[in-house]
Amino acid sequence: MELDKLPKPEEMQIDLTPPESGWMDTPVNMRDGTYSYPAAAKNLKILDMPNPREWSVTADDWKLPQNWQEIILEGFKERLEKYRSFKLFMDICVRCGACADKCHFFIGSGDPKNMPVLRAELLRSVYRKNFSTLGRMLGRFSGSRELTLPVLKEWFYYFFQCTECRRCSVYCPYGIDTAEVTMIGRELLNLVGLNINWVIEPVANCFRTGNHLGIPPHGLIDMWEFMVDDIEDITGIKVDLPVNKKGAEILFVTPSGDYFADPGTYTCMGYLMLFHELGLDYTWSTYASEGGNFGLFTSHEMIKRLNAKIYAEAKRLGVKWIIGGECGHMWRVMHQYMETMNGPADFLEEPVSPITGTKFENSKQTKMVHITEFTSDLIRNGKLKLDPSRNDRFRVTYHDSCNPARAAGLMEEPRYVLRNVVNNFFEMPENSIREHTYCCGGGAGLGNDENLDMRMRGGFPRANAVRHVRDKHDVNRLICMCAIDRATLTALMHYWAPDVEVGGIHELLANALIMEGEHERKLDLRGEPFSGEEEDEDV
Amino acid sequence: MSQTLEHLLLKKRSAILKRWLDLIFDTYPADGRSFFASRRNRIANPVGGAIVDGVDKLFDWLMQGEKSDVRDICVFLDNIVRIRAVQEFSASHSIGFVFFLKHAIRETLDSELRKEQLHEDLLTFESKIDSLALLAFDNYSQCREQLHQIRAAEIRNRTSRLLERACQKYGMPSEW
Numbered sequence: 001m002e003l004d005k006l007p008k009p010e011e012m013q014i015d016l017t018p019p020e021s022g023w024m025d026t027p028v029n030m031r032d033g034t035y036s037y038p039a040a041a042k043n044l045k046i047l048d049m050p051n052p053r054e055w056s057v058t059a060d061d062w063k064l065p066q067n068w069q070e071i072i073l074e075g076f077k078e079r080l081e082k083y084r085s086f087k088l089f090m091d092i093c094v095r096c097g098a099c100a101d102k103c104h105f106f107i108g109s110g111d112p113k114n115m116p117v118l119r120a121e122l123l124r125s126v127y128r129k130n131f132s133t134l135g136r137m138l139g140r141f142s143g144s145r146e147l148t149l150p151v152l153k154e155w156f157y158y159f160f161q162c163t164e165c166r167r168c169s170v171y172c173p174y175g176i177d178t179a180e181v182t183m184i185g186r187e188l189l190n191l192v193g194l195n196i197n198w199v200i201e202p203v204a205n206c207f208r209t210g211n212h213l214g215i216p217p218h219g220l221i222d223m224w225e226f227m228v229d230d231i232e233d234i235t236g237i238k239v240d241l242p243v244n245k246k247g248a249e250i251l252f253v254t255p256s257g258d259y260f261a262d263p264g265t266y267t268c269m270g271y272l273m274l275f276h277e278l279g280l281d282y283t284w285s286t287y288a289s290e291g292g293n294f295g296l297f298t299s300h301e302m303i304k305r306l307n308a309k310i311y312a313e314a315k316r317l318g319v320k321w322i323i324g325g326e327c328g329h330m331w332r333v334m335h336q337y338m339e340t341m342n343g344p345a346d347f348l349e350e351p352v353s354p355i356t357g358t359k360f361e362n363s364k365q366t367k368m369v370h371i372t373e374f375t376s377d378l379i380r381n382g383k384l385k386l387d388p389s390r391n392d393r394f395r396v397t398y399h400d401s402c403n404p405a406r407a408a409g410l411m412e413e414p415r416y417v418l419r420n421v422v423n424n425f426f427e428m429p430e431n432s433i434r435e436h437t438y439c440c441g442g443g444a445g446l447g448n449d450e451n452l453d454m455r456m457r458g459g460f461p462r463a464n465a466v467r468h469v470r471d472k473h474d475v476n477r478l479i480c481m482c483a484i485d486r487a488t489l490t491a492l493m494h495y496w497a498p499d500v501e502v503g504g505i506h507e508l509l510a511n512a513l514i515m516e517g518e519h520e521r522k523l524d525l526r527g528e529p530f531s532g533e534e535e536d537e538d539v
Numbered sequence: 540m541s542q543t544l545e546h547l548l549l550k551k552r553s554a555i556l557k558r559w560l561d562l563i564f565d566t567y568p569a570d571g572r573s574f575f576a577s578r579r580n581r582i583a584n585p586v587g588g589a590i591v592d593g594v595d596k597l598f599d600w601l602m603q604g605e606k607s608d609v610r611d612i613c614v615f616l617d618n619i620v621r622i623r624a625v626q627e628f629s630a631s632h633s634i635g636f637v638f639f640l641k642h643a644i645r646e647t648l649d650s651e652l653r654k655e656q657l658h659e660d661l662l663t664f665e666s667k668i669d670s671l672a673l674l675a676f677d678n679y680s681q682c683r684e685q686l687h688q689i690r691a692a693e694i695r696n697r698t699s700r701l702l703e704r705a706c707q708k709y710g711m712p713s714e715w
Contacts, residue, residue, distance in 0.1 A: 017565045026568075031627065033686075101574050101583070108586065109626055110571020213698070226704045260700045429582045449690040456625040456686070464585035487697075491689045495682075496621070 023112055027150055028157045030058050033453030036160055039200035046204040051193025068192045069147050073130055075191045079184055086184050089176045090127045099168035104439050105161060108457035113158050116168035116178040122155055123185055156194050159185035163446055165402035165439035187299045199445035202294045206306050210289045211256040217286035223259045227269045236519035239276035245283035251314050252282050254325025255292040257483035264486045266525040267326055267504030277515050278355055288313035291330040297445040304341040307333055311342050321351040322368040326504050328482030332403040339366045356381040372413040379420045385514040388423050393531035394477040395424040397469045400437035401482035414481050417505050421512040426473040432465035442488030456495055463496035470497055478502050544660035551647050558643035559594050563636045586622055593619040601667050620675050624682035634675040640668050
């Protein structure tokens with residue numbers, strides 16, 4: 001056989017190189033696994049939102065109103081006038097590129113439109129065409145373009161491919177917050193009925209029944225009682241379950257995701273055990289039964305509508321202040337929007353821990369304290385009996401959830417609690433934690449199952465950092481402080497690091513908590529034996 | 540003095556690997572390509588890191604000849620295939636990167652292969668690349684299967700406690 005008869009390299013090569021077209025000329029590819037399903041008409045009707053209808057993302061016809069361009073441009077104009085920050089973000093980007101390689105979706109996919117600068121450019125190009133004289137004059141040369149149907153489809157694809165995690169904004173020298181650009185982008189899409197069901201259904205449920213899954217009050221109480229039973233099996237103690245208790249000192253609000261889905265349920269059991277042990281005068285509420293607020297992923301008006309129940313319930317029950325559970329975006333809403341939107345909370349008192357006497361001065365305005373602030377203060381003042389060796393089976397790392405870390409600066413308290421309840425704690429590399437933390441890839445309503453490929457791409461930088469500490473320190477438990485994380489990181493670890501389990505801070509705290517009158521505890525909250533005990537029994 | 544294919548492959552190792560990497564990175568859009576190819580910290584550029592490490596190990600494994608054990612290479616192959624299985628590629632595009640090595644070798648060693656008449660050795664070596672591609676195909680299928688399992692588990696887990704409680708309350712079997 002002669003070598004000359006073998007195919008030449010160019011003959012055997014199948015061309016896998018993508019076409020080199022500019023970003024404006026590269027249409028979106030609505031590939032299964034990378035987009036979310038549209039909002040169901042019934043949910044839009046519940047919320048009085050525009051253009052309720054059944055439609056499909058992959059269809060050519062999105063059943064838009066005839067004058068959809070006019071509606072969007074009018075909405076654009078209104079928001080430019082209303083939000084000074086938005087106007088600024090449209091004008092001041094100098095394309096320095098500092099943000100370009102900071103988005104987890106870009107890092108995982110290499111898709112240029114996932115670079116924050118280009119994601120914002122999707123709006124800026126239309127802004128220049130319609131609201132900037134220079135842009136109008138120079139046309140495409142200035143990076144401006146018409147608002148056409150392909151452009152609108154691009155908006156839908158990429159604004160529902162941003163988790164509003166704000167990592168890019170940490171690096172922007174001008175402080176441009178791309179999450180806010182995405183928020184406005186989504187608001188504009190909402191005006192013509194382009195929304196995703198994973199956002200709008202929880203919003204509609206929340207609006208009707210107070211929580212994302214639409215569980216009525218008796219269903220909630222049933223779930224909490226279920227946890228009380230499980231706790232009794234594990235500890236021998238029947239913990240208190242105060243619900244809708246008028247005159248209680250504290251109202252407790254937490255994301256409802258932790259009521260129904262493992263592993264969030266174990267964190268929820270942890271709260272019940274801690275509050276019982278303290279003898280805290282507090283209450284759960286079947287009305288303010290949801291800490292999460294998917295209004296944040298819909299519009300500013302929707303944030304306000306859904307958030308209103310928190311202060312309303314605090315007022316109705318006559319509590320003095322509020323504690324919030326382990327949460328992500330909930331804390332951004334409570335910390336940054338609640339008081340402005342639904343305050344002033346002048347009927348509440350400045351939060352003071354009844355156990356330690358500590359004044360939470362940082363919460364003077366909102367009257368709401370994060371549970372890790374509350375618990376770390378208890379530990380600091382020696383009010384809890386803890387046996388961290390019960391968690392020795394776990395080699396733990398901590399994922400900073402985007403919103404508490406970047407939007408609210410809550411970085412030390414969770415670590416302080418963890419260091420006191422486990423003996424084996426390992427940080428992930430510096431450029432992946434604290435304000436540099438990588439998103440789970442499923443926040444801002446993108447944590448649905450149909451969007452799984454995209455979640456795995458976007459979550460890869462986080463998973464890669466977890467694999468780093470797994471390989472270096474044998475880490476087997478990833479702790480986070482957010483109900484969405486507990487759900488999405490579980491899937492992420494299943495794919496990228498199957499030997500790492502996901503859990504919450506108060507699950508580990510409750511494992512370590514020595515309770516008054518508990519029987520000899522052999523099992524953790526998941527019903528699994530504490531380290532070593534199984535072997536001892538066999539001897 | 541005549542040279543064996545093995546000698547040539549080892550002598551031109553870095554040029555072959557560079558070409559192989561270029562061909563793999565060329566499957567991404569321009570901005571993604573330059574980012575993945577950049578030598579950033581592995582935490583900041585995990586995709587590029589996995590591909591650079593991976594091709595290095597895959598090449599060494601192929602060079603081991605008879606002694607090579609499939610288990611030695613599965614981790615590194617998986618590190619690349621697992622990423623490409625969720626990126627914007629079809630199945631053939633996802634694992635097609637393995638065949639790029641043939642291209643890289645023929646292109647880099649073109650004149651030497653002709654001069655030394657090493658075509659039969661090359662075919663033997665290329666058969667091994669074909670085996671690697673089959674391993675990659677298995678790996679890819681496992682990844683996609685796993686994604687389906689994750690989807691099913693997510694849907695089930697979302698309301699698992701609720702169903703468990705309902706079953707308990709109404710005397711139905713709790714396993715489902």
